[in-house]
Amino acid sequence: MYAHVILPLNLKGTFTYEIPEEFRASVFEGCRVLVAFGGTKIYTGLVFGLSSTLKEDLCPKPIVSVLDKEPLLGTAHIQFYKWLSAYYQFSLGELYRFAFPSSLKLESETIVRPYAGAQIDWKILDSNEVYLMQALSVQSHISLKEIQAFIPKKHLIQTIRSLIELHYIEIDEKIGERYVPKEVVYLEVNSGIKENLAHVLLNLKRAPKQQQLLLHILQLLEETRATRLKKSHVFKNNDFGQSHLKGLVEKGYIQELLVQIDRIETYDKELQQTPELSPQQQNALASITEGLASKMPVLLDGVTGSGKTHIYMELILDALHQDENVLFLVPEIALAKQITQRLEKIVGSVLGFYHSKLTDFEKVEVWKKLRLNEIKVLIGTRQALLLPFPSLKLIIVDEEHDQAYRPREHAVNYNTRDAALMMGHMYNAAVVLGSATPSLESYYLAQKGKIHYVELAVRYGQGALPSYKVHDYKKALEEKTTQGEFSNQTLKEMEHVVEQDNQVLVLHNRRGFANVVECGACGHVTYCSNCDVVMTYHKASNDLKCHYCGNKSAVPVKCPKCSSVQLITKGIGVEQIYEQVNQLFPQVEVRRMDVDAMRSKFAYEALFESLAQKETQILVGTQMISKGLDFDHIELVVVPRADQLLYVQDFRAEERAYQLLTQVGGRAGRVSGKGKVIIQTFNPTNPFFELLQKQKQHAIYQYLLAERRKFHYPPFTKIVFIELRHRREDKVQRASQYLGSLLQQFFHPATILGPEKSPIGRINLLYQYQIMLKFPRGKSYKKHKELLENAIDAFAQVEAYRSIKTKIIVDF
Ligand SMILES: Nc1ncnc2c1ncn2[C@@H]1O[C@H](COP(=O)(O)OP(=O)(O)OP(=O)(O)O)[C@@H](O)[C@H]1O
Numbered sequence: 001m002y003a004h005v006i007l008p009l010n011l012k013g014t015f016t017y018e019i020p021e022e023f024r025a026s027v028f029e030g031c032r033v034l035v036a037f038g039g040t041k042i043y044t045g046l047v048f049g050l051s052s053t054l055k056e057d058l059c060p061k062p063i064v065s066v067l068d069k070e071p072l073l074g075t076a077h078i079q080f081y082k083w084l085s086a087y088y089q090f091s092l093g094e095l096y097r098f099a100f101p102s103s104l105k106l107e108s109e110t111i112v113r114p115y116a117g118a119q120i121d122w123k124i125l126d127s128n129e130v131y132l133m134q135a136l137s138v139q140s141h142i143s144l145k146e147i148q149a150f151i152p153k154k155h156l157i158q159t160i161r162s163l164i165e166l167h168y169i170e171i172d173e174k175i176g177e178r179y180v181p182k183e184v185v186y187l188e189v190n191s192g193i194k195e196n197l198a199h200v201l202l203n204l205k206r207a208p209k210q211q212q213l214l215l216h217i218l219q220l221l222e223e224t225r226a227t228r229l230k231k232s233h234v235f236k237n238n239d240f241g242q243s244h245l246k247g248l249v250e251k252g253y254i255q256e257l258l259v260q261i262d263r264i265e266t267y268d269k270e271l272q273q274t275p276e277l278s279p280q281q282q283n284a285l286a287s288i289t290e291g292l293a294s295k296m297p298v299l300l301d302g303v304t305g306s307g308k309t310h311i312y313m314e315l316i317l318d319a320l321h322q323d324e325n326v327l328f329l330v331p332e333i334a335l336a337k338q339i340t341q342r343l344e345k346i347v348g349s350v351l352g353f354y355h356s357k358l359t360d361f362e363k364v365e366v367w368k369k370l371r372l373n374e375i376k377v378l379i380g381t382r383q384a385l386l387l388p389f390p391s392l393k394l395i396i397v398d399e400e401h402d403q404a405y406r407p408r409e410h411a412v413n414y415n416t417r418d419a420a421l422m423m424g425h426m427y428n429a430a431v432v433l434g435s436a437t438p439s440l441e442s443y444y445l446a447q448k449g450k451i452h453y454v455e456l457a458v459r460y461g462q463g464a465l466p467s468y469k470v471h472d473y474k475k476a477l478e479e480k481t482t483q484g485e486f487s488n489q490t491l492k493e494m495e496h497v498v499e500q501d502n503q504v505l506v507l508h509n510r511r512g513f514a515n516v517v518e519c520g521a522c523g524h525v526t527y528c529s530n531c532d533v534v535m536t537y538h539k540a541s542n543d544l545k546c547h548y549c550g551n552k553s554a555v556p557v558k559c560p561k562c563s564s565v566q567l568i569t570k571g572i573g574v575e576q577i578y579e580q581v582n583q584l585f586p587q588v589e590v591r592r593m594d595v596d597a598m599r600s601k602f603a604y605e606a607l608f609e610s611l612a613q614k615e616t617q618i619l620v621g622t623q624m625i626s627k628g629l630d631f632d633h634i635e636l637v638v639v640p641r642a643d644q645l646l647y648v649q650d651f652r653a654e655e656r657a658y659q660l661l662t663q664v665g666g667r668a669g670r671v672s673g674k675g676k677v678i679i680q681t682f683n684p685t686n687p688f689f690e691l692l693q694k695q696k697q698h699a700i701y702q703y704l705l706a707e708r709r710k711f712h713y714p715p716f717t718k719i720v721f722i723e724l725r726h727r728r729e730d731k732v733q734r735a736s737q738y739l740g741s742l743l744q745q746f747f748h749p750a751t752i753l754g755p756e757k758s759p760i761g762r763i764n765l766l767y768q769y770q771i772m773l774k775f776p777r778g779k780s781y782k783k784h785k786e787l788l789e790n791a792i793d794a795f796a797q798v799e800a801y802r803s804i805k806t807k808i809i810v811d812f
C-alpha cells in the first residue's frame with residue numbers, strides 16, 4: 001500500500017510513501033502522517049490519495065507515523081483543494097500551508113516553547129515528555145530538529161501533541177503576527193478583609209466614597225457568588241470614580257487583575273427573535289428560496305440599508321432548523337466582528353469565527369469545534385473556506401464585490417467568491433452572493449441566467465437612497481470660489497449639515513499628507529531604497545513611508561542632492577484634507593479614519609462610540625469609511641477629488657469607483673432618507689459621472705459592460721496575469737522574454753500582452769516584469785490553461801531561471 005502525500009512546501013504534486021504493515025488499517029485519505037523528506041527533515045504530510053501499486057519504478061520511504069484516527073479533511077474538501085490548486089495554478093503544498101494552523105502541520109523548523117504560567121505535574125508525563133519539558137526548562141525554545149536528538153522520530157509528534165493539549169507547551173509563531181489576546185480588568189478583595197471588616201470600615205471613615213465602594217463590591221460578590229468581579233460591572237452605574245478605587249488599591253484592600261479572556265467567547269445570554277421582515281424583504285427571501293430550490297446560486301442585489309443581513313439571518317435560522325451548517329464569508333476582519341455581534345444574539349453558542357489573525361491555539365479550537373459540530377455557523381474571511389466542514393448546506397458571500405476577497409499579492413490567491421461557488425457545487429450547498437454593488441462578473445452571470453438574480457431596490461423603512469450631485473470643480477477654481485480642496489458651494493452644504501447637528505463623511509482615497517516632498521531648486525524627490533516608488537509624506541507621524549514595502553525614513557530638512565532648504569510638498573493625501581477640514585470648521589470635532597489612524601488597539605471602538613454619540617461631526621477617511629458604517633445621522637458625503645478614482649491603471653477602475661462611491665454614499669441618510677453625496681470633479685461631463693448622478697444602477701452596469709466588451713476585458717474574456725521577479729533586472733528581463741517566446745509557441749500573439757516591465761518596476765528589492773494573457777471564456781479556457789501550464793513547466797526546466805519568482809494570477 002502506498003500513500004500520496006502533500007507536504008507543506010511550495011512543491012508541485014504529491015509525494016509517494018510506503019505504508020508499513022502496522023499502519024495499513026489506519027491510513028485514510030485526509031489523514032495527517034509524519035514523513036521524512038529531503039534527507040533528515042521531517043514533515044507533517046496530508047494523505048491525498050492511496051494506491052496498492054506503484055506507477056513508476058520508485059522505492060518510496062515508509063511513513064513514520066499516523067497522526068489522526070479519523071481523516072481531518074473529508075472527501076469533498078480533498079476534491080476542493082485539488083480543484084483550487086489546479087484551477088488557480090498554485091501548488092497543493094502552498095495551499096496546505098496556508099490553510100492549516102501551524103500546530104497541525106509541525107515540521108523540523110517548527111519551534112516550541114513552554115506555555116507561560118503552566119503548572120507542570122511531572123507525575124503524569126511519560127519519559128519522552130519529561131525529557132522535552134526538562135530541555136525546555138534550560139532552553140526557552142527548541143526546534144523539532146533539536147528535539148529529534150533525544151526523542152525518537154516515531155514518538156516525536158505524539159509527545160508534542162500531548163504536551164500542547166496539556167497546555168504545557170505551545171508552538172511559536174512569528175512575532176508581529178501574534179494576535180493580542182483580549183484582556184479584561186477584574187477586581188478582587190484581598191484576603192483577610194472580610195474577616196476584619198469592622199476594622200477596615202473604621203479605617204475608611206474619612207473616605208466615605210471609598211467605604212461605599214468597598215461595600216458595593218462586597219455586596220456584588222455576595223450576589224453573584226463569585227470570587228472576583230469585572231471592573232466594568234462594578235462601575236456600571238457611574239456611582240464611583242477611578243480615584244475611589246485607587247484609594248482602596250493603595251490601602252491594600254482591593255486588587256486589580258488583568259485576565260485574558262477567550263476571544264471566541266461563546267454567547268450565553270438569552271437569544272433574541274429576528275425582527276419581522278418588511279414585505280419587500282419577504283419577497284426577496286421568497287425569491288432566494290425559489291432560486292436555491294432550483295439548485296441555482298443566488299445574487300442578492302440589495303441597495304445600501306436594505307437589510308440584507310436580516311435576510312441572511314432568516315436563511316441561517318432555516319438551515320439551523322434543518323440541523324445543517326452555514327459558512328458566512330466576509331471580506332475583512334473588522335466586518336467579521338460586526339456581523340458576529342449581530343448574529344450571536346440570534347444563533348447563540350453555535351456561532352464561531354475564523355480569520356488569519358487568530359492565534360494558532362484559537363484556530364485549532366475552531367477546527368476542533370467544527371469537527372465536533374459544536375460550531376454550526378461560521379463567520380470568516382477567505383481562509384475559512386478551507387476549513388474541514390463535515391457538512392455544509394449554505395454559503396453566504398457578503399459584500400461579494402469586495403477586492404479583499406482576492407488579495408493578489410498573496411501566493412494562494414484564489415478568488416473567494418468563485419471558489420465559494422465551486423465549493424457549493426461540490427458540497428451540494430446553496431450559495432448566496434450579496435452586495436449593494438455586485439461585481440460586474442456576478443452581474444453578467446445573472447444576466448446570462450447562470451445565477452438567480454434577486455433585486456431588493458428599496459431601503460428598509462422605505463427611506464430614499466441618497467441623491468448624487470456632481471460639482472464642476474474647474475469652474476469653481478476659475479471663479480476663485482474655493483477654499484483648500486472644497487468649493488464654497490460644497491462648504492455651504494457641509495456647514496448646513498453640521499448646524500443641524502448631523503454628520504458629514506469626506507472621502508479621499510489616498511493615504512498620507514502629500515504624495516511627494518520635492519526640492520524646489522533641483523526637483524529631487526526621495527525614492528524608497530527598496531522600490532521604484534516615491535515615498536509618501538505623512539505629516540501626522542512626521543516621516544516618509546513607502547506604501548509598498550513599509551519602509552520609513554526621516555523627512556529631509558534640506559535637499560539631499562543640492563542642499564537647498566526650499567522643500568515643497570505635492571499631491572494631496574487624506575491627512576491634508578483632514579487638516580483643511582479642521583481649519584475650515586474650527587468649532588467642529590473632525591476625525592480621520594485610515595490605516596494609519598486606526599492602528600491603535602481600540603481605535604475602531606473609540607471612533608464608533610464617538611460617531612454614535614455625535615461627538616464627531618465630520619469624518620475624513622479613505623475607502624475604510626465606505627464599509628459597514630451604520631449610523632443614523634450621517635446626512636452628507638463629500639468626495640473632493642473624485643477624478644483621482646478613475647485615473648488608475650486598471651481596467652476595473654470605473655467599476656471600483658462606482659462601487660466605492662455607491663457604498664460610501666450608502667452611509668448617508670439611512671434613517672432620514674435625505675442623504676446627499678457631492679462629487680467634485682474636473683470632468684462633470686464624463687459619462688461615468690453623468691450616469692452616477694442619475695443613480696440608475698442598471699444603466700451603469702450596461703455602460704460598464706459595453707466598455708468591457710469593446711476592449712475585450714472580463715467578463716467577456718479571461719485574464720491570466722504572470723509576474724516574474726528577481727533581484728537582478730537583466731536576469732528577470734531575459735527570463736520574461738524567454739517565457740514570452742515560449743508562450744508565442746502556444747498562443748496567438750494577440751492574446752499575449754508583454755512581457756514588459758511592471759508599472760512599478762521594483763518592489764522590495766525585486767525587479768518586476770509582467771505578461772498578461774487574454775483568453776476566451778467558456779470551454780476553451782481550460783484548454784488554454786493547460787497549454788499555459790505546459791509553457792510554465794518548460795520554463796521551470798531552465799536551470800538558469802530557477803531563481804526567478806513567478807506568480808500566476810488566474811482570472812485576474
Ligand atoms: N426587518 C427589519 N426590522 C428591523 N430593522 C431592520 C430590518 N431590516 C433592516 N433593518 C435595519 O436597517 C439597517 C440596515 O440594515 P443592514 O445593515 O442589514 O443593511 P444592508 O443591506 O446590509 O446595508 P449595507 O449594504 O449598507 O451595509 C440596520 O440598522 C438594520 O438593523
Ligand SMILES: [Zn+2]
Pocket residue numbers: 528529530531533546547548549550551764
Ligand atoms: Zn518600498
